Amino acid sequence: MSGAEAIGGNQEEMVSLCAFRAGTGLFGIDTREIREVLGAVAPQRVPLAPLYIAGVVSYRGEVLTTVSLRVLLGLEKGSGARCALVLDGDNDQRFGLMVDSVGGVVTVARSTLQLNPSVLDARSRTLFAGFYRLPSGLMVRLDPQRLRPSRLMENAVVGTSKQERKSGH
Numbered sequence: 188m189s190g191a192e193a194i195g196g197n198q199e200e201m202v203s204l205c206a207f208r209a210g211t212g213l214f215g216i217d218t219r220e221i222r223e224v225l226g227a228v229a230p231q232r233v234p235l236a237p238l239y240i241a242g243v244v245s246y247r248g249e250v251l252t253t254v255s256l257r258v259l260l261g262l263e264k265g266s267g268a269r270c271a272l273v274l275d276g277d278n279d280q281r282f283g284l285m286v287d288s289v290g291g292v293v294t295v296a297r298s299t300l301q302l303n304p305s306v307l308d309a310r311s312r313t314l315f316a317g318f319y320r321l322p323s324g325l326m327v328r329l330d331p332q333r334l335r336p337s338r339l340m341e342n343a344v345v346g347t348s349k350q351e352r353k354s355g356h
Contacts, residue, residue: 200297204319205272206290206326209256213326214286215293215319216272220331222281224289225271228253239339241285246273252336253283259314259334274331282336293326295319300328313342 204215205224230242230253241255253271257264271283300317307315316330332338 201294202297204293204295204326204328206293207270207272207286208288208290209260209286210262212260213290213321213324214256214329215326216274216284216329216331218292220274221272222275223273225273225283227269228271228283228285230271230283230285237340240336241269241283244271244283246281246283249281251281251283253285254334254336254339255285256334257285257287259310259339261310274334280335282334284331284334293319293321295321295326 203218205218205221206213206215208214225244225246228244230244232242233240233252236242239254239258241253241258243250243252245251251271251273255264265287269285269287270289271285272289273281273283275281299319301320302317303312303315314329314333316328316333318328319326
């Protein structure tokens with residue numbers, strides 16, 4: 188995928204998405220909803236936090252809670268530092284989204300967003316906001332509001348059972 192890929196439509200109905208990967212999946216979030224992309228960071232784990240909380244990182248003098256997209260997707264945690272996207276939550280409460288890599292900006296026509304297929308599992312339906320068909324494959328659109336730590340807790344998207352803790356999922 189190139190750094191700036193444009194797919195159909197005129198400028199007025201276009202949306203720019205920050206493209207990133209978790210596992211083999213390609214995902215995107217509207218660039219207007221991303222405050223900053225941090226380089227490789229290694230969050231400090233928080234004892235007894237839900238598994239989807241990757242940990243906390245220092246961000247401009249604040250402590251930023253980070254969410255692991257890999258864990259939300261049911262993938263193995265992976266090792267080493269990952270990239271963090273800084274997103275705004277409720278009441279200006281920022282949070283980070285840990286992803287494997289950031290690939291650049293993709294511009295697509297808003298009208299090409301397709302609804303989630305009905306065969307998606309409940310977790311994916313909760314997390315995904317539709318998808319785009321790109322020449323390089325599918326890009327799943329994520330809505331940062333669905334990824335807020337407080338919202339994930341409310342929806343119990345990922346459990347915190349002892350079984351999941353032991354397996355690392």
